[in-house]
Amino acid sequence: MTDRHTRRRPFPLAAFAGLAAVGAAAATVAAVSHSYAVCAVGLFVLGGAAFGAYRAARAADARTDRLVLQRLQQQPDLSQDTLANDLGLHQAAARLSLHRLSQSGSLPVAEGPADSGN
Incomplete structure (x- = not known):
C-alpha cells in the first residue's frame, strides 16, 4: 500500500534549499560590495526559502501521519516494521509519525485481553 505521495519530500526541500543558497550567496556578495x-x-529570499522548506517538511509530515493513522485504524495491531514496509516509509519516519500521533492523542487504542481483576 505504498502511497505515491510519500516520496515527494526531497524535491520541495531541495528546491527551497537551492533558493536559500542563492539568497545567502546574493546577500554575502552584496554585503561585501556594500x-x-x-x-x-x-536575506529576504533566504528567510522566505527557509520558511518554505519548513512548511514543505511539515506538510510531508502531516501527509505521513495521515497515512499511518489510516493504516492503524484498519489494522491497529501492526508492528512498526510492518507499518513502515507497508507504507513504503523508512523505519525512522514511521517511528517519528507514531511519536507525533501518540503525543497528540490520535493513536487508536489496541484492544487487549480483558483484565481478570487479579
Whole structure:
C-alpha cells in the first residue's frame, strides 16, 4: 500500500534549499560590495526559502501521519516494521509519525485481553 505521495519530500526541500543558497550567496556578495539594498533582498529570499522548506517538511509530515493513522485504524495491531514496509516509509519516519500521533492523542487504542481483576 505504498502511497505515491510519500516520496515527494526531497524535491520541495531541495528546491527551497537551492533558493536559500542563492539568497545567502546574493546577500554575502552584496554585503561585501556594500550594496545593502541587494543584501536585504538576498536575506529576504533566504528567510522566505527557509520558511518554505519548513512548511514543505511539515506538510510531508502531516501527509505521513495521515497515512499511518489510516493504516492503524484498519489494522491497529501492526508492528512498526510492518507499518513502515507497508507504507513504503523508512523505519525512522514511521517511528517519528507514531511519536507525533501518540503525543497528540490520535493513536487508536489496541484492544487487549480483558483484565481478570487479579
